[in-house]
Amino acid sequence: MIVTRILTALLASVLLATAPASAETVLRIGLNDDPDALDPTISRAYVGRLVFAALCDKLFDVTPDLKIVPQLATSYEWSADNRSVVLKLRPAVKFHDGEPFDAEAVRFNIDRHLTTAGSFRKSEIGEIKSVDVVNDLTVRLNLSQPLVPLLAALTDRAGMMVSPKAARELGDKFGTRPVCAGPFRFVERVAQGKIVLQRFADYWDKANVHVDRVEFVPITDSTARLASLRSGDLQMIERVSPTDLAQIRADSRLKIFGVPELGFQVIRLNVANGPKSKALADVRVRQAIDLAIDRAALVKAVFNDEYIAGNQFVSPSSAYYNKKFPVRPRDVARAKQLLREAGQPNPSFTLILPPERDRQEAAQVIQAMLAEAGITMTLQSQENVTMLEAGKRGDFEAYFTFWSGRPDPDGNIFTHYACKGAQNDSHYCNAEFDALVTKARQVADTAQRKQLYDKATELLLRDVPALHLWHRRVFTGLSARVEGFTPHPDGIIRVKGLRF
């Protein structure tokens, strides 16, 4: 009897405790994973960018249609030879520790990106040779060679500015207590538990910040993440799985937004990377594989048409998509003919892929499609890091990966297919292609760049060093109470502007 009373009292007090304690507005966002170090220089994981968007302002930002707009820099001007760019900086901006943001801080940050051991920003802005402080609010970035995509890099982590004072004091521990100039300041991080940010009172654009506190909560299980959104524990979740869309759409208390991603899902084919390239060295075999895949059917069957069939390094909705070469219908007869011409009517190869639902299911559908053209594709599951290692070593015939995408087309093509590209595990190398994508880095005129990329796309479609298959839609799920959300193709949630 006493036990029952105690239990009842305990449960009652526990239930009462679930009521909110104060009127402070808290926005809780569910993440798919726990971010890595919260230091823009050494951060690599995509998921960290969602936290940075609230924590660290950048020199520039991108609009939903990928136009570069001012953030901490107010304007830019390229020199005539595109070898230097002058940036004007926003006045009266403070870091979270009260330190002023100025031209010296920009120089410090660029140097930090370029010189820190293990910096992942160096390859993005490595062409910056030096930074001149023209005056307090003006800097000039001098480049070793013309590089127009540099500005796009400055809309991401390479453009994030951290407090020089804090960075000097904390050294390589900076990521555990980041100090930036964004709308929210860092409060605490419980690894794998939550990251808490508080509204920054001295933010330069504080009129557009409407919530007091943001908490990022990593929940790896998608069903549990969705349940937390439905129960009201979370107000937003990122990268919603297509299988969860029906539930969200059926719930009037929730909203869902989706935009095509910047990146692509791709099968890399080993063209010339070591002895394993033998299986797919003949371009006709690669073309036959390409022709035997019905991308539209694949996307319909596996993703219920929520994703977008693709065949190029940008999605069909991008301004840089080459409309002359849309996603082709499948042509098994032509594929068989090409195989006969190559003298390999029944080629076989192994596709390595990680144990992840999307890619596993798609690979099985592709396997069946290829079989109809007489091509045997064996599937071999490998844990992700193991697969990527095999890719670098050339220990693969084909592997199934993805690219998260960049706002500037250069980030989706150069590093993947240029002879010396860091991601070019296929070891595809074509001088004509290299000349085109190198030239496209040096011209600022959009129309001219489009022409160069159109031609480069044509070469990729002919040489097939990789099979671009589909583009995901980045879905963000949110409580109907949250207003002011604009989805961006980079999938990053901008907390600024959100309100209840």
Place this chain on the structure above:
Amino acid sequence: MRRLVVLVPTLVIVSVLIFSLQKLLPGDAATALAGEEGDTAAVAAIRAKYHLDRPVTVQYAIWVGKIVRGDFGDSLRSRIPVADLIVSKLPVTVELATCSMLIALALGVPAGVLSATRQGRPLDVAANFVALSGLSVPHFWLGIMLILLFAVQLGWLPASGYVPPWDDWRRNLTTILLPSIVLGTGVAGVMMRHARSAMLQTLGADYVRTARAKSVPERLVVLKHALRNALIPVITLGAIEFGRLLSGAVLTEQIFAIPGFGKLLVDGVFNRDYAVVQAVVLVSALCYLLLNLLADILYFVADPRLRGSS
């Protein structure tokens, strides 16, 4: 004392094992960190910084040297000192394990005793059925169902997350309740089965028959004479299960977003975050060994005969 001395070589063996097994995994922290977007120069710099380019024996020596000085190193992924990670996660895991164990004991032992005293009767069959269900229901399924019922439908409890007791003890209880039920019911099933069979054995023993012949009330026969003797295997099992809970309940932690040991360990393995994996395994092994020691001490408390024999 002798048992305490054995701890040291055991821990050394564990450390060598975990270090060498980890190195068998292809890829290292640098490639894992770089992910799909590998950047060769940065990867090389990370390798050099964390001595990943040195021979394994040198890496081991560097690590042991640091551990001896009380330095567990930093997480390669988040750069948070591993000691801080462990200090922040250990209380969470201990709390979850303790609450689950309490639920398991509160349900499992009485159910085992009841069903042994009513062997073959409907109550016994029912208890066996419930215990078997507790054992067979997958944790992730039960977890999701409880979340859907108590968080989504009824809105009584939060669906996920963890609040430390020193921040707000009531919210702490709301966050720890569902995961403890999920883990506790699973263990309760095992407890019930063991308690039942141990009780059946002791209830059939001569001294119990003697006690009954001396007209000792049945309640006393069961609780004092039989149960106390039946506790030895239950204590052994409890220590093993508690140790298992302490080394992390990955799925449950994942579903309820509880930042405990299990998730730390699994993420560490996937990210090849050696410093984290090594430290977590070492601490888990230590906990396990200490629990076994505790179980030995409890044997003495439960069974006076053992005091004489040692």
